[in-house]
Amino acid sequence: MMFLVGLTGGIASGKSTVSSMLRELGCPVIDADVVARQVVEPNSSAYCRIVQHFGQEVLLENGEIDRQKLGQIIFTSAEKRRLLNSITHPEIHKAMLKHILLYFLRGYHYIILDVPLLFETRRLTRFLNHTVVVYCDPTTQLSRLMQRDSLTQQQAEQRIAAQMPLNEKRGLANHVIENSGSREDTLRQVLRLHSKLEDSMEFLVVRGLAVALALGLGGLLLYTVKLLGS
Numbered sequence: 001m002m003f004l005v006g007l008t009g010g011i012a013s014g015k016s017t018v019s020s021m022l023r024e025l026g027c028p029v030i031d032a033d034v035v036a037r038q039v040v041e042p043n044s045s046a047y048c049r050i051v052q053h054f055g056q057e058v059l060l061e062n063g064e065i066d067r068q069k070l071g072q073i074i075f076t077s078a079e080k081r082r083l084l085n086s087i088t089h090p091e092i093h094k095a096m097l098k099h100i101l102l103y104f105l106r107g108y109h110y111i112i113l114d115v116p117l118l119f120e121t122r123r124l125t126r127f128l129n130h131t132v133v134v135y136c137d138p139t140t141q142l143s144r145l146m147q148r149d150s151l152t153q154q155q156a157e158q159r160i161a162a163q164m165p166l167n168e169k170r171g172l173a174n175h176v177i178e179n180s181g182s183r184e185d186t187l188r189q190v191l192r193l194h195s196k197l198e199d200s201m202e203f204l205v206v207r208g209l210a211v212a213l214a215l216g217l218g219g220l221l222l223y224t225v226k227l228l229g230s
């Protein structure tokens with residue numbers, strides 16, 4: 001018995017901030033950005049296809065992908081972005097599935113998937129039991145993004161425009177964490193979310209036990225009826 005929770009938001013809306021709070025509370029989190037870095041390591045099949053389509057000029061001297069350069073290309077061209085997505089996304093989803101399986105085998109009852117493009121690709125949404133959007137207002141998002149990644153306003157706006165509007169994502173989620181305020185405000189909401197998830201898990205375990213008990217009793221009843229009849 002296991003359930004999956006999708007955590008998403010906009011670029012720099014605070015997903016990593018929220019997922020590290022959940023990790024500290026003991027939740028297993030799979031971060032799609034980290035997986036995305038692993039699947040393009042030199043000589044992987046995604047890496048070879050990136051070099052084939054984008055050329056040697058997107059490589060650093062040590063042979064690794066020059067993420068800054070590739071970012072400049074894909075955030076200014078929707079066509080190039082689609083091309084990169086078509087190379088990386090199937091690999092990212094396959095690798096995430098492997099991580100999910102490993103957590104399941106280790107006995108975790110729920111897993112958090114931190115996926116920035118959850119609602120854009122929609123591939124994973126049908127497997128999710130809960131979706132959480134980390135929201136912050138557009139002005140805060142822009143200024144946090146510019147500051148964190150040392151981007152000009154235009155570059156930051158381009159990156160925000162490469163994703164579904166955050167307002168729209170908010171409307172698609174089961175839970176919303178409002179991260180425009182202080183980290184303490186956000187932590188309070190994360191603690192509430194965490195206890196909801198724990199309750200859902202307990203409900204799932206109790207329901208599973210009830211089903212097992214009902215099946216056991218049913219079997220016993222059938223056996224008794226059969227014994228009496230013979």
Ligand SMILES: CC(C)(COP(=O)(O)OP(=O)(O)OC[C@H]1O[C@@H](n2cnc3c(N)ncnc32)[C@H](O)[C@@H]1O)[C@@H](O)C(=O)NCCC(=O)NCCS
Pocket residue numbers: 010011012032033036066067068070071074081084085088089092115116117162163
């Ligand atoms: C373009 C790349 C090289 C930029 O690398 P960089 O280290 O500068 O950024 P990082 O990977 O940490 O991503 C930062 C944020 O950018 C946004 N972002 C990344 N890729 C995309 C994309 N294809 N479309 C829209 N937004 C994106 C996400 O909000 C992400 O959290 C890199 O993001 C990448 O390989 N993207 C394609 C894979 C992908 O879609 N990753 C998102 C996880 S599913």
Ligand SMILES: Nc1ncnc2c1ncn2[C@@H]1O[C@H](COP(=O)(O)OP(=O)(O)OP(=O)(O)O)[C@@H](O)[C@H]1O
Pocket residue numbers: 009010011012013014015016017018033116144145148179180181182183186
């Ligand atoms: N409540 C907050 N108060 C102040 N700063 C914050 C808050 N939440 C996040 N930040 C800062 O805003 C920036 C973006 O946050 P974070 O990296 O968590 O976003 P993200 O959604 O994971 O971004 P990305 O989509 O690029 O991976 C970071 O520099 C972070 O330290």
